[in-house]
Amino acid sequence: MRFLGVLFLLALIGAARVWAAEAPNIADLITPDVSRLAMAEEGVPEDLFDRGTPRSAMEGYLRAARQGDFERASQYLDLRNLPQQIASIAPAKLAEDFYQVLDRTLWVDTESMSILPEGKSKDGLPAYRESIGRIETSAGRLTLLLQKVPREDGVFIWKVSNATVKKIPELAQEFAYGPIGQWFSTILPKISFLGVALWIWLLLASLVLTTWLIVWFPLWLLARLVLRADTEKVGVWRAFILKPLSLLLTLIILGQLVAIDSLGVSVAALLRAQTLWLFCWAWLLIHVIELAVVHYTAGLDDSNKTMKGALLRPLAATLKFIVVISIALMWLENLGFSPTTALAGLGIGGLAFALAAQKSIENMIGAVTLYVSSPVKVGQLCRFGSQIGTIEEIGLRATRVRTLDRSVVHIPNATFADMQLENISQRERISYRPTIHIDARYLPDNVTLETVLERARQSLAEQDCVAKEPLRVRLKAFEHHALVIDVLAYIETTDFDQYLMVAERLNLCMLNVFLSAGFRLATPMGVAE
Structure with a gap:
């Protein structure tokens, strides 16, 4: 479970990356007076809502919308020259509906937007317009726009274009969350976690939990009927069926019944990274390794089980670690990170670790040699060097021997494997x-x-x-x-x-x-x- 904890931590990091992609700019962390002074020196107009550039305007809107402050978010919409039926809608409602449309259809990449007050000059749009992104609608592809408009005092700032604002009710109706989503969003607080509305997290969790319970109960009955013996092997099989296998079946069923895009682009981005799938496969492979160890040791006698069990435990732990690292690298690549840097770091770190742990590695190899060749086993009497004693334990680092004087000697495995060992217990007379x-x-x-x-x-x-x-x-x-x-x-x-x-x-x-x-x-x- 420690490995799964590491993988879960990496999942939170990836989710944080989703949030960070739309997180506040570093300028928001600077004292407002200093920030405004710096922007004024660059020719960016001073504005209470930071609407001097396309990027700052879009970031300001998204920040306010995530915080549920749609009154503030409405300050980023151009509400001039709207049709009567659109103008009659409350500005906060329009801002909220627009955020819903974006959440369902578009991942807004603010990093690609211009940080200049005049916007981009070679994007195929008029100089006073900037593209937010393109979405697919029932009427065809639609470009969502920002527009440079005059403020009350005549200073030009950037807002969501009124050409886009007048389409918000139509788009909100097309990309509504449905009755269940609307009900959840109405009764729950309008707060978000990692850039995703709380009700979406709860809806996703309830879907996963409900499906898992439906899958888990028949598997539990099957395990109770078939796996009745109270042995270690049966216990591992029961855990394999009720834990990773039930989660795998849950994800398969959810994948067939739930459309990823219906949960919003933020959740879809995480799901497309196959976070739950990779977590499930890591959990499944870890249990498969445990099953292999239990099945192998079950066929050994007590002496071999004690001796080889000491080697299989660290070997199984190493395989589990490799599984977790491999799954984590695949997951990072799905999120958009390049694992090359991580692999290079692991290579350099592994080399440094190998040099520092040279003696320990030698002793581990010595332990493997003693287990494979088996010149002596636990419980046997042997002569090593000028001493005679009984082998009590062959560990990863050293072999513990109790001498005829009843004292205990610990000999490094690398040294012990190279000694001339006389196995007294194996003589027939x-x-x-x-x-x-x-x-x-x-x-x-x-x-x-x-x-x-x-x-x-x-x-x-x-x-x-x-x-x-x-x-x-x-x-x-x-x-x-x-x-x-x-x-x-x-x-x-x-x-x-x-x-x-x-x-x-x-x-x-x-x-x-x-x-x-x-x-x-x-x-x-x-x-x-």
Whole structure:
């Protein structure tokens, strides 16, 4: 869900971009006196409503309309020389209807409008007119216009042309929101969020919620009937069906029933960016990754599940991160941003991160090597270097080993993977190899050494836990005052406690064979007898 939170944050940023496209100019943030002084120096007439240029006039109208101040917005309409039936309509009503027409038909790009008091000179229109944009109507294509008109004091300013104003009632009727929209817009406050009227947001939310509930309930019944077992796999499947799959079906149904353009150009711009669709696909792919992890680990035994689960968790998190980044880049491209800069930044940042995290990456690769080759597993006893211990955890950075002294050693995975590892737990039996030193100064006369060696071999062979092959008791070497007897046998067990018990019995047996024959065990040089 953290990844989806990131994607939702990016959605808000994109919505803010929609709002910012028509946000107030930086001049609105400057102290009015300073702003007017700067514009006067550039030849822009001083005006209470900032109607000195086409851009400032259109921005002023849109700003007032978004704030619901249609009395102020009417100051940007040229109300001269209108037909009687149009002149009888309240100016605030005309300003409100015009805003509705724009919201339904036209994305006003104020950045392309002139910032000069005389307007554009080569746009194919008279010098006193400026185009707001073109819309498609039932009567054909219509150009909405601004016009340079004289103020009461004779100073020329820019307003919405009276040729456009007289068409507002006709256009408002054609591009009305319908009975539901009109009812919503009447009972709700005339406020907007991110450039979109509140009632449109509520209408869109109610459509999505209603459709989702209609889709979700049958899926819930299906999940209750089919997925009854209380297991991790069933839980993940249930979450997949009731969450991303239900949202996907909701969007498919809404796409067939709801016309995007009917919700206004601001909402249509966000929907054409496929914000909800991309959010849904990101959510769906994240759940697919979780399903793959659960299905893979369900077929493993407990030891492998613990060991490989530690690797699958960060691997799944990495795949989810890649999904979110990819979806976010696609979404930014749909909004009109170029993802090239973001990718370049990610490349440079990734290089810097790789250099800084070189050791960590080495240890992660070491962890992958240990998991794939599996020289040792969690719970196994092994010899590493000069130490022996039991593997307790193979993490992403280090392997934790508990030694025979019951202390815990953490070894970086890159180092541990390069060590010579002896897996003691994987032996099928344990060797018994004592070395016996016979005192060469005290050899009995009544028995030969060869006879005693044969007795020792027979004693070993008579033991039930001793393997028949190999089994050796041989005179190995001569020392200064001792004969070296080498013994080799294998005890048929992997339990170390049982091995110690059997080895003790064999030691006593060997000791009895040599001492009963009259031989003595040698003492080290320099030790008094």
